Amino acid sequence: MARRKTQEKQAPKPAGQLTRMEEANVARLGLISIQERIPADFTTWTVNFQVDGRPAKLTCIGSPDVGGVPHGLDGDIATALMDLYVEAGALGDGRIHTTPYQILTRAGLDTSGRYYQILNQTLLRLRSTTYKASEAWRDHGRGRWTTATFNYLADFEYTSDSDQTELSSSSAITIRLADPIVASIRAQYTKPLDLEFLTSLERPLTRALYRLIDARRYNPLSPDEPLMEFTVSVTEWAEACKILERKPTRVRIQLKSAHDELIDRQYLSSAVYTGRGVQQLLTYTFAAGQPRLPDSALVAALTAVQVSAAVARKLITEYGEAHVEARLAKFNQLMARGYRARSRSALLVDVIKDTEGKYPDEPEGIIAPRERRAGPAYMPSLDEAASDDGPLEVQVEAAMKTLQFLLRERLSVNEYALLRAGLIAGQPDIKTATREAAAAKISGTLDQYAVDLLTVIHAALLRARA
Structure with missing residues (x-):
């Protein structure tokens, strides 16, 4: 299946260098079948297994109306949605304001017309399919196994072109992830994810198997340190992969191409079968990487404010310890002065990334100025968003990402669609819109900016209709 034309092969990163993460329950349970294609009547599956010596069960109930249970490329898109939510x-x-282009790009997929149809079908499957994890969902905060019933997507809505009802490149989407997934992510029950390596793998089957293998490397009770080897029953592994044909010989054939690619790409050093018949075992040995160094005291200080270890390491790598230490001190000053924040961890990350002077120092607590540098922002910088370089579509998508990040719920999904159309038409101007939004953020006037922005958009719409 086609991938992005410019996709480059990436070497897997050592665990200590990974800065992205995924929710650990979803990764470990393997909610999405690794098969690229399934019969339409493959609408349900059940897997029985052991968790800490106790019986557990995972059930999936899909619908033939949306192509059966989630499978294949659905896993790429689900991973992209989770990454966009964390970002x-x-x-x-649990809401994400985004566009089809952003989702497909993050998933490493092509942005041609038919992939919007694939995305639409994936969203329908993730919304309509029900999962029940019986004594198999880890409540990390309470340190116990629980039962959770959910749909991967709690809901989603999008806009369409006037002459069609399906997703298109001009759509705006609002998606809400399932409450159990959101709660786990916010409780920091996550595992590292090498997204660049994942999206550089050629086949959907390889990417799906990689996600499952990589999840099994981590202890579900403490998903921090990866194993260098693990062994699993072939029949059990077929169940975990949600493969229809469970005969060991068929499983070996099904997985061979994925194993070959993962070995060739130096993620695995070997995938070895031992034994005969249904007693066969499969041992995965991982390629040697750089040993992970213990986290520093600064990482511990950030994680104490509920910033994930992966994000903490990324911030320190990109900005340097001196900068992060200074911004942590500024954050502590803000909290001591009674600064109110919806999320302390989100505020701390924003203070560290800030290059616009949004959080001025108090006279009694002056922090030595640091050299300003462009942030490693998960979203594009304002200069990038307003750049004249690159195709108009790329400029618009970068600006949309910035504006969605700043405005959040101030615009509805339909209003975001109008905004996107306006940016394409130059009303409002891309540079002006992003810079004024940044200024409104600094001055605390985003509500009024949103009203003014909508006034500009509606005025342009009326002129176009006149």
């Missing part, structure tokens, strides 16, 4: 600050409502 936007992992807010408590």
Whole structure:
């Protein structure tokens, strides 16, 4: 299946260098079948297994109306949605304001017309399919196994072109992730994810198997340190992969191409079968990487404010320890002065990334100025968003990402669609819109800016209709 034309092969990163993460329950349970294609009547599956010596069960109930259970490329898109949610600050409502282009790009998929149809079908499957994890969902905060019933997506809405009802490149989407997934992410029950390596793998089957293998490397009770080897029963592994044909010989054939690619790409050093028949075992040995160094005291200080270890390491790598230490001190000053924040961890990350002077120092607590540098922002910088370089579509998508990040719920999904159309038409101007939004953020006037922005958009719409 086609991938992005410019996709480059990436070497897997050592665990200590990974800065992205995924929710650990979803990764470990393997909610999405690794099969690229399934029969339409493959609408349900059940897997029985052991968790800490106790029986557990995972059930999936899909629908033939949307192509059966989630499978294949659905896993790429689900991973992209989770990454976009974390990138936007992992807010408590679980919502993501985005566009089809952003989702497909993050998933490493092509942005041609038919992939919008694939995305639409994936969203329908993730919304309509029900999962029940019986004594198999880890409540990290309470340190216990629980039962959770959910749909991967709690809901989603999008806009369409006037002459069609399906997703298109001009759509705006609002998606809400399932409450159990949101709660786990916010409780920092996550595992590292090498997204660049994942999206550089050629086949959907390889990417799906990689996600499952990589999840099994981590202890579900403490998903921090990866194993260098693990062994699993072939029949059990077929169940975990949600493969229809469970005969060991068929499983070996099904997985061979994925194993070959993962070995060739130096993620695995070997995938070895031992035994005969249904007693066969499969041992995965991982390629040697750089040993992970213990986290520093600064990482511990950030994680104490509920910033994930992966994000903490990324911030320190990109900005340097001196900068992060200074901004942590500024954050502590803000808290001591009674600064009110919806999320302390999100505020701390924003203070560290701030290059616009949004959080001025108090006279009694002056922090030595640091050299300003462009942030490693998960979203594009304002200069990038307003750049004249690159195709108009790329400029518009970068600006949309910035504006969605700043405005959040101040615009509805339909209003975001109008905004996107306006940016394409130059009303409002891309540079002006992003810079004025940044200024409004600094001055605390985003509500009024949103009203003014909508006034500009509606005025342009009326002129176009006149």
